[in-house]
Amino acid sequence: MVKVSEARLRLLGTATRVFYTEGIHSVGIDRIVAEAQVTRATLYRHFTGKEELVVAYLESVAQLERDQLDHAITSAASPADSIRAVARSITTAITSDGFRGCAFLNAAAEYPDPDHPVHQAVLAHRNWFATTIATLFSDLGDANPQPPARHFVMLRDGAMTAGCLTNPEEVCNTFVRGVEGLLNYRTATTAKPA
Amino acid sequence: MVKVSEARLRLLGTATRVFYTEGIHSVGIDRIVAEAQVTRATLYRHFTGKEELVVAYLESVAQLERDQLDHAITSAASPADSIRAVARSITTAITSDGFRGCAFLNAAAEYPDPDHPVHQAVLAHRNWFATTIATLFSDLGDANPQPPARHFVMLRDGAMTAGCLTNPEEVCNTFVRGVEGLLNYRTATTAKPA
DNA sequence: TTTCAAAGAGACCGAACGTTCTACCTCTCG
DNA sequence: CGAGAGGTAGAACGTTCGGTCTCTTTGAAA
Numbered sequence: 126m127v128k129v130s131e132a133r134l135r136l137l138g139t140a141t142r143v144f145y146t147e148g149i150h151s152v153g154i155d156r157i158v159a160e161a162q163v164t165r166a167t168l169y170r171h172f173t174g175k176e177e178l179v180v181a182y183l184e185s186v187a188q189l190e191r192d193q194l195d196h197a198i199t200s201a202a203s204p205a206d207s208i209r210a211v212a213r214s215i216t217t218a219i220t221s222d223g224f225r226g227c228a229f230l231n232a233a234a235e236y237p238d239p240d241h242p243v244h245q246a247v248l249a250h251r252n253w254f255a256t257t258i259a260t261l262f263s264d265l266g267d268a269n270p271q272p273p274a275r276h277f278v279m280l281r282d283g284a285m286t287a288g289c290l291t292n293p294e295e296v297c298n299t300f301v302r303g304v305e306g307l308l309n310y311r312t313a314t315t316a317k318p319a
Numbered sequence: 320m321v322k323v324s325e326a327r328l329r330l331l332g333t334a335t336r337v338f339y340t341e342g343i344h345s346v347g348i349d350r351i352v353a354e355a356q357v358t359r360a361t362l363y364r365h366f367t368g369k370e371e372l373v374v375a376y377l378e379s380v381a382q383l384e385r386d387q388l389d390h391a392i393t394s395a396a397s398p399a400d401s402i403r404a405v406a407r408s409i410t411t412a413i414t415s416d417g418f419r420g421c422a423f424l425n426a427a428a429e430y431p432d433p434d435h436p437v438h439q440a441v442l443a444h445r446n447w448f449a450t451t452i453a454t455l456f457s458d459l460g461d462a463n464p465q466p467p468a469r470h471f472v473m474l475r476d477g478a479m480t481a482g483c484l485t486n487p488e489e490v491c492n493t494f495v496r497g498v499e500g501l502l503n504y505r506t507a508t509t510a511k512p513a
Numbered sequence: 514t515t516t517c518a519a520a521g522a523g524a525c526c527g528a529a530c531g532t533t534c535t536a537c538c539t540c541t542c543g
Numbered sequence: 544c545g546a547g548a549g550g551t552a553g554a555a556c557g558t559t560c561g562g563t564c565t566c567t568t569t570g571a572a573a
Contacts, residue, residue, distance in 0.1 A: 165532080166550080166551075226428065230424075235342055272493065302470070306504060358520070360565095364520080
């Protein structure tokens, strides 16, 4: 049994919460250290610096999303239902309390430099998501799953971004309509019975 | 003739460029003052502080977008072409050099507090955009223009956000396909000949 | 010519930033 | 028992932050 440091967990937990709700550049490590009830020295024993803490924050969120998506997909009855389950997990996120948009898109807005580790972490997670969605459309019988997958991701990005700027329910409605339209259009053209 | 301060123009110009390409919290006023070849005192003579400069930056971009959109709309032959023209202005932006996403979405990511003036400036511009698009779909003959308008905005947000994270051409392709699909679906159901 | 606002030059402020340091405590494992 | 890792506590580092200050120079209108 690997003993996971208690202080490290508190550190990463508060970092996740504070970075997500308030932004990254806006909050200093003093805030995180104080709210995690940890001293500065402890932070720098577990992380080389703020940058590494930010990357760890994003990777913890990425792990969470991967778990959620895996669960949603594997517990779906059909390929089409898998996509609907993914859509539902997105609408659930958007309508949940304290929703502040996509952690990765927000991070990318703060770290525009493509070479920066934080930006790279964002790109890595987005690549995983894109290929995962493409696999779903491939399972749906589409020979060329990229176009509908990109369409789905575009709707998802728009919904996640606008979800904390306008009425979340309306955004969710528009999103699920779009996804249903995408599924209908696909079956109407590529025509392989579900 | 109202003499517009030369220094103020330089200030706002460099602020626009630097804030857009590097983010807002990341750059201090020293950078802006230095690149604008202006002293600190001059900055604080024209703006009460950094916050006001940020708002001025966003409003200058908003003015630019309004002009572009007005021109695109008025020079279109039909209501449907107006929407296509708007879509084209978006793809043009995405594929242009130095594209870093939507200035407003990026700003919102850095200012999550809904009461903050910067956040409010973002919301104001987004409201204008939403109503403008809704008017276009209304002109297209749709009795209930909100759903397709929201769909359009969602695609736009997704495209603008992803346009600087993945291949811009692919994003544009997906976006115009989505818009065309939206127009087709609309005419196929609401059924008023163009 | 006088006047006055705009701008330049640059020192200065307190605060916050991310980071490093020493010193001491307290477990657990060998 | 003793060593060492992980934790606490807190001072301190130099830098940058946003913002204010005084003083001088410029230039055009009154």
